[in-house]
Amino acid sequence: MSRVFITGVGVVSSIGLGRSAFFASLEAGRSGITPVTSFDAEPLGRTFAGEVRGFVPTDHLTRKEARLMGRCSQMAVAGARMATRDAGLDDASLAGPRTAVVLGTTMADADMLELMDHAFIVDGERAVRPPWVPRFAPSLLPIHVARAFGAEGMTLTLPAACAAGNYAMGFAADLIRGGRADVVITGASELLQKLQYAGFVRLQAMAPERCQPFDLNRQGIILGEGAGILVLESEARAVRRGARPLAEMGGVGMTCDGHHITRPHPEAEGSVDAMRQAIARSGIGPERIDFVNAHGTGTRANDVAETKVMQRVFGERRVPISSMKSMLGHCMGAASALEAIGCVFTLETGIYPPTIAYETPDPECDVALVANVAQRGPHDVVLNNSLAFGGYNSVVCLARPGVLPG
Amino acid sequence: MRPRPITGWAVASALGPTLPDFLRGLREGTPLRSRPRPPSQALPKERWPETLAFEIPGFDPSETLGDKGLRSLDRLTKLLVVAARAALADAGIKRDGEFVAHSPESAGLVASNAYGSLEAIDELHRVATLEDARYINPSRFPNTVSNTASGYVSIWEGLRALNVTVSSGNPGGLDAVLVADTHLSARRAACVVTGGAEAMSEALYVGWRKVGMPTTVPLAEGAALFVLEDADMATARGARVRAHVLGHGAAFGQPEGHALFGTSTSALARAIAQALEDAATDARDVDLVLAGMGGFSAYDEIELSGITRVLGPDVAVAAPKRLLGETFGAAAALSMAAALAWIGEEMPVPLVRGRLAGRPRRVLVTELGFYGNASAVLLGAP
Numbered sequence: 001m002s003r004v005f006i007t008g009v010g011v012v013s014s015i016g017l018g019r020s021a022f023f024a025s026l027e028a029g030r031s032g033i034t035p036v037t038s039f040d041a042e043p044l045g046r047t048f049a050g051e052v053r054g055f056v057p058t059d060h061l062t063r064k065e066a067r068l069m070g071r072c073s074q075m076a077v078a079g080a081r082m083a084t085r086d087a088g089l090d091d092a093s094l095a096g097p098r099t100a101v102v103l104g105t106t107m108a109d110a111d112m113l114e115l116m117d118h119a120f121i122v123d124g125e126r127a128v129r130p131p132w133v134p135r136f137a138p139s140l141l142p143i144h145v146a147r148a149f150g151a152e153g154m155t156l157t158l159p160a161a162c163a164a165g166n167y168a169m170g171f172a173a174d175l176i177r178g179g180r181a182d183v184v185i186t187g188a189s190e191l192l193q194k195l196q197y198a199g200f201v202r203l204q205a206m207a208p209e210r211c212q213p214f215d216l217n218r219q220g221i222i223l224g225e226g227a228g229i230l231v232l233e234s235e236a237r238a239v240r241r242g243a244r245p246l247a248e249m250g251g252v253g254m255t256c257d258g259h260h261i262t263r264p265h266p267e268a269e270g271s272v273d274a275m276r277q278a279i280a281r282s283g284i285g286p287e288r289i290d291f292v293n294a295h296g297t298g299t300r301a302n303d304v305a306e307t308k309v310m311q312r313v314f315g316e317r318r319v320p321i322s323s324m325k326s327m328l329g330h331c332m333g334a335a336s337a338l339e340a341i342g343c344v345f346t347l348e349t350g351i352y353p354p355t356i357a358y359e360t361p362d363p364e365c366d367v368a369l370v371a372n373v374a375q376r377g378p379h380d381v382v383l384n385n386s387l388a389f390g391g392y393n394s395v396v397c398l399a400r401p402g403v404l405p406g
Numbered sequence: 407m408r409p410r411p412i413t414g415w416a417v418a419s420a421l422g423p424t425l426p427d428f429l430r431g432l433r434e435g436t437p438l439r440s441r442p443r444p445p446s447q448a449l450p451k452e453r454w455p456e457t458l459a460f461e462i463p464g465f466d467p468s469e470t471l472g473d474k475g476l477r478s479l480d481r482l483t484k485l486l487v488v489a490a491r492a493a494l495a496d497a498g499i500k501r502d503g504e505f506v507a508h509s510p511e512s513a514g515l516v517a518s519n520a521y522g523s524l525e526a527i528d529e530l531h532r533v534a535t536l537e538d539a540r541y542i543n544p545s546r547f548p549n550t551v552s553n554t555a556s557g558y559v560s561i562w563e564g565l566r567a568l569n570v571t572v573s574s575g576n577p578g579g580l581d582a583v584l585v586a587d588t589h590l591s592a593r594r595a596a597c598v599v600t601g602g603a604e605a606m607s608e609a610l611y612v613g614w615r616k617v618g619m620p621t622t623v624p625l626a627e628g629a630a631l632f633v634l635e636d637a638d639m640a641t642a643r644g645a646r647v648r649a650h651v652l653g654h655g656a657a658f659g660q661p662e663g664h665a666l667f668g669t670s671t672s673a674l675a676r677a678i679a680q681a682l683e684d685a686a687t688d689a690r691d692v693d694l695v696l697a698g699m700g701g702f703s704a705y706d707e708i709e710l711s712g713i714t715r716v717l718g719p720d721v722a723v724a725a726p727k728r729l730l731g732e733t734f735g736a737a738a739a740l741s742m743a744a745a746l747a748w749i750g751e752e753m754p755v756p757l758v759r760g761r762l763a764g765r766p767r768r769v770l771v772t773e774l775g776f777y778g779n780a781s782a783v784l785l786g787a788p
Contacts, residue, residue: 043538043539043540044539044540045540068666097657097676101658106551106552107522107527107550107551107552110527113524113527113609114531116609116612116613117527117528117531117532117535117609118531118535120609120612121531121532121535121536122535125612125615125616128612128613128616129616130616130617130618132616133613133616133617134617134666134667134776134777135666136613137520137521137573137575137776137777138520138521138522138552138573139520139573139574139575139578139775139777139779140777143658143775143777143778143779146658146778147660147664147778150660151658152657152658152659152673152676153656153657153658154581154656154657154658154779154781155574155656155658155779156572156573156574156581156585156656157572157573157574158570158571158572158573159522159551159552159553159571159573160553160570160571161551161552161553161554167570171585171588174588174589174592175588178588178591194534194539195527195530195531195534195539195542195550196550198530198534198539198540198542199530199542199544199547199550200547201540202540202542202543202544202547203544203547204544254567254568254569254570254589254594255511255566255567255568256514256515256557256560256565256566256567256568256569257560257566258510258560258561258563258564258565258566259561260561261548261554261557261558261561262548270566273511277594388553389548389551389553389554389557390551390553390554390556390557390558390560390569390571391557391560391561391569392553392557392569
């Protein structure tokens with residue numbers, strides 16, 4: 001398997017804009033969960049979210065660019081600009097057919113669709129303005145990014161719900177390994193929207209104020225938003241330009257439960273298989289895994305299932321695990337991309353980000369949780385675990401450059 | 407790309423809900439706009455008393471799936487599940503609901519849709535706007551997520567290998583083939599059901615009217631799915647190969663004047679060239695091009711010019727959407743189905759350019775997105 005490196009990351013999140021702020025918050029265990037301001041959530045009976053504050057699109061985009069996009073794309077383009085800068089790439093070096101863009105999301109610029117739907121429902125067809133229509137399409141998300149850099153390779157959206165970031169990164173690495181691209185801007189983006197918020201409240205999946213993964217008294221998810229963008233490059237290109245690789249893409253495991261549309265399989269069969277695949281495809285055994293960045297939603301079903309995965313994959317060995325959703329909330333389509341960047345943080349620094357708001361151990365969630373305070377530990381190889389609606393299971397293995405067998 | 411065998415297929419289209427309906431409709435060759443419009447199931451009659459778009463006539467998922475468990479499914483999901491079941495049966499992988507070849511753990515799905523379930527989103531927006539967001543139906547909420555339809559296929563058909571939804575607009579069906587082939591090559595699955603589906607909905611219809619829907623290609627819906635397999639395993643089990651996927655190409659180019667809504671000759675030309683290179687073949691080997699040509703003259707001219715740039719002015723070109731309608735995320739998959747039909751059986755091919763001598767053996771399917779992306783897939787006779 002030829003090597004694929006992560007050479008840059010960009011972050012738009014509730015705990016920081018840009019890599020430095022994000023990493024500092026991960027280390028400090030800072031919460032980005034605050035009262036929702038972008039819509040009136042009060043009547044829904046839940047009012048907290050990991051909302052991105054202080055993001056000014058025109059700090060990163062031209063006014064013309066910003067006008068053409070919804071918030072999800074704005075965050076993706078901003079994240080991409082941060083990531084390419086972090087990778088030391090100028091726009092000219094990304095222009096052309098060898099740069100592809102593969103992004104994940106749940107519904108991309110759903111705010112544009114909401115605008116049209118609202119006009120149609122309230123005032124009828126005549127109220128829907130024609131210029132609005134082309135601004136909603138999930139396929140537009142990577143296209144906005146490609147336009148920003150003059151990229152001319154494949155553009156692809158993988159709407160894999162809450163596992164979308166892992167799906168996008170996995171396919172991006174495949175594109176490079178298959179020789180179809182030299183560099184891929186990948187990751188995922190998602191905006192906080194009232195319809196989704198209401199939907200999770202109606203599913204009785206939303207916690208009141210805090211997300212407490214693996215805690216006995218956990219009450220569910222807290223929604224979030226943001227974008228996590230990564231630059232992936234072939235080893236040949238990275239070496240040629242003297243890039244500083246941040247991490248190496250290892251194997252990717254993907255399965256589908258085929259069990260229930262929103263709940264994980266109670267015995268986590270598919271999730272166990274996905275994790276074993278990711279490890280085996282990296283050419284290593286489970287004993288090499290130093291840390292697992294959990295899906296860790298804070299729902300009863302997820303955290304119990306994920307515990308079973310850890311126990312079945314690692315046996316007696318208690319591999320440290322932590323959920324960034326305790327800080328960020330559940331950023332849906334963007335979640336696993338942001339968590340992958342959290343993995344990069346761990347690989348670079350040796351710091352495992354904490355699961356904050358953890359109070360009471362749950363006997364059904366007997367894992368080696370990094371509780372409340374960041375820990376230091378071995379950091380050669382980590383896993384990014386992610387599940388999603390549709391019974392999706394995906395695991396991406398990430399490693400310090402050169403650690404995995406070639 | 408190593409030639410990838412297609413061992414099964416299924417189509418539900420404006421020509422009818424089954425593959426035989428599709429083949430019969432192609433043989434007739436009647437432009438869709440000249441066919442009678444079937445009664446609408448998807449557009450609310452109180453707002454749209456006239457039938458204005460081409461839905462799948464006589465589509466009744468309960469005939470295939472039974473009545474149980476359908477209530478919470480949206481139209482996109484029903485289309486996809488029905489088509490997947492038929493494709494797996496056609497490939498001889500499942501019989502009477504059981505796997506007779508491969509296994510659930512080695513069978514996956516990669517399916518395109520362009521807009522997800524606008525029906526479900528619109529339904530929930532309507533409740534939230536006219537009543538209260540607290541009253542939205544939680545059992546319908548998962549349908550608002552674009553990959554839910556694919557997820558339901560895995561539940562109904564027991565596909566436990568990877569499950570991927572692809573969204574790249576109209577070329578999605580072609581890009582799904584690349585994604586499926588990539589996962590097969592990486593041995594993440596031994597067989598993958600792939601293609602695309604798009605369901606009629608009020609939001610889709612209104613949006614299409616607002617951008618000035620073309621007259622030559624009516625709005626429609628459909629699903630076309632194909633079973634791609636590991637070549638050695640297909641041979642070992644004696645699977646019937648309908649065609650091979652030989653190459654894929656995809657590219658993006660800024661539309662002229664940097665407009666958001668537009669397309670690019672150079673992107674299509676690069677996608678075609680890439681597909682030929684991927685297949686280790688050249689332009690002379692292409693007998694027929696099935697172009698997206700959705701009836702917007704500016705797009706159609708650019709598509710023809712991109713085809714001409716790589717394949718020359720004499721290559722035969724057909725425009726299947728004139729027979730099948732504009733179906734967005736299903737469009738390219740339906741064009742692939744037309745390619746399989748015309749590779750497999752002697753029947754008239756309604757050309758818009760060039761001449762075709764006999765049955766084509768190598769067919770290039772091209773499709774443009776609305777924003778500058780383009781894809782191409784080369785198919786070959788077995």
